[in-house]
Amino acid sequence: MEVSNLSGATPGIGFPLGPESCSDSPSSGRGVGSTPVGLILPGREPPFSVFTVLVVTLLVLLIAATFLWNLLVLVTILRVRAFHRVPHNLVASTAVSDVLVAALVMPLSLVSELSAGRRWLLGRSLCHVWISFDVLCCTASIWNVAAIALDRYWTITRHLQYTLRTRRRASALMIAVTWALSALIALAPLLFGWGEAYDARQQRCQVSQEPSYAVFSTCGAFYLPLAVVLFVYWKIYKAAKFRFGRRRRAVVPLPATATMQAKEAPQEAEMVFTSRGRATVTFQPSGDSWREQKEKRAALMVGILIGVFVLCWIPFFLTELIGPLCACSLPPIWKSIFLWLGYSNSFFNPLIYTAFNKNYNNAFKSLFSKQR
Numbered sequence: 001m002e003v004s005n006l007s008g009a010t011p012g013i014g015f016p017l018g019p020e021s022c023s024d025s026p027s028s029g030r031g032v033g034s035t036p037v038g039l040i041l042p043g044r045e046p047p048f049s050v051f052t053v054l055v056v057t058l059l060v061l062l063i064a065a066t067f068l069w070n071l072l073v074l075v076t077i078l079r080v081r082a083f084h085r086v087p088h089n090l091v092a093s094t095a096v097s098d099v100l101v102a103a104l105v106m107p108l109s110l111v112s113e114l115s116a117g118r119r120w121l122l123g124r125s126l127c128h129v130w131i132s133f134d135v136l137c138c139t140a141s142i143w144n145v146a147a148i149a150l151d152r153y154w155t156i157t158r159h160l161q162y163t164l165r166t167r168r169r170a171s172a173l174m175i176a177v178t179w180a181l182s183a184l185i186a187l188a189p190l191l192f193g194w195g196e197a198y199d200a201r202q203q204r205c206q207v208s209q210e211p212s213y214a215v216f217s218t219c220g221a222f223y224l225p226l227a228v229v230l231f232v233y234w235k236i237y238k239a240a241k242f243r244f245g246r247r248r249r250a251v252v253p254l255p256a257t258a259t260m261q262a263k264e265a266p267q268e269a270e271m272v273f274t275s276r277g278r279a280t281v282t283f284q285p286s287g288d289s290w291r292e293q294k295e296k297r298a299a300l301m302v303g304i305l306i307g308v309f310v311l312c313w314i315p316f317f318l319t320e321l322i323g324p325l326c327a328c329s330l331p332p333i334w335k336s337i338f339l340w341l342g343y344s345n346s347f348f349n350p351l352i353y354t355a356f357n358k359n360y361n362n363a364f365k366s367l368f369s370k371q372r
Contacts, residue, residue, distance in 0.1 A: 098346035120205035
């Protein structure tokens with residue numbers, strides 16, 4: 001029973017590349033009355049249809065946008081000194097993994113999709129390099145999302161104990177664990193002989209089909225971080241509901257001779273202070289302090305980040321789990337759709353970070369204005 005894992009295990013998109021693409025058999029291009037492979041007779045379907053060209057163009061644009069957007073985030077973090085701290089180091093780690101996905105994984109995956117019969121024609125060594133980077137970078141990207149969610153959770157629920165120094169240590173540890181675990185999952189087949197990625201006879205390049213490795217890799221690369229982010233967001237939601245659902249009043253005793261000056265405000269006003277010996281009461285019209293507003297944005301960002309992460313990756317990993325259990329397989333076109341949907345998570349990650357952080361937008365404007 002074959003169990004596939006991550007991107008290398010999925011067949012091609014199933015582009016209509018010609019008659020020879022209808023079968024994976026080496027002899028599929030020959031037969032009684034058949035046309036030799038690669039020869040297109042007049043009146044026959046061209047090797048690349050209009051639909052194929054549109055799909056390839058869309059995938060190329062996705063690769064370019066993913067690479068450039070994550071690279072822009074990295075350059076901004078490196079050039080702006082205020083970003084040289086947590087949580088921006090976690091964002092930088094995610095951007096590094098996503099840049100590598102766009103630069104090293106997605107292009108070779110597209111080449112594999114377009115090859116006749118979805119065969120790997122680039123040799124055994126490059127196959128091992130591609131599969132290793134595929135598993136490494138995708139796993140690191142997924143675990144970086146979990147690390148960002150954990151950092152936001154501790155910031156909201158333990159903002160007094162979770163000091164800047166503690167955050168630095170925690171973020172550095174999470175980044176190290178993320179990349180170490182990703183490397184272990186990616187290199188385990190090569191280090192421990194846990195299956196073979198390249199099949200010379202069928203010219204196939206895919207992640208090791210060893211069932212035990214498939215269970216280990218899928219759990220380590222997706223299901224465990226999925227459990228972490230879902231648990232974290234549930235805790236964030238509970239903490240936010242508790243903190244933002246009630247208002248506290250600050251009471252300060254005032255001298256008997258003092259004159260109280262109060263401005264009209266809603267009932268949830270809560271700020272009280274004294275100035276120049278006179279007791280003064282002011283009110284906060286919005287009812288939310290600056291910290292509460294910041295925490296609300298952080299909770300919303302984490303929710304959207306986790307939601308997009310789940311929508312992008314869960315179809316692919318569900319097929320990887322259900323397929324071996326029922327000894328069935330989806331059509332190649334659906335496997336490829338789920339695969340590239342997972343890749344697209346690397347495109348959405350930097351969009352979500354920057355959309356909820358005005359500092360990034362200001363830094364982008366400053367960066368481009370200086371270049372002009």
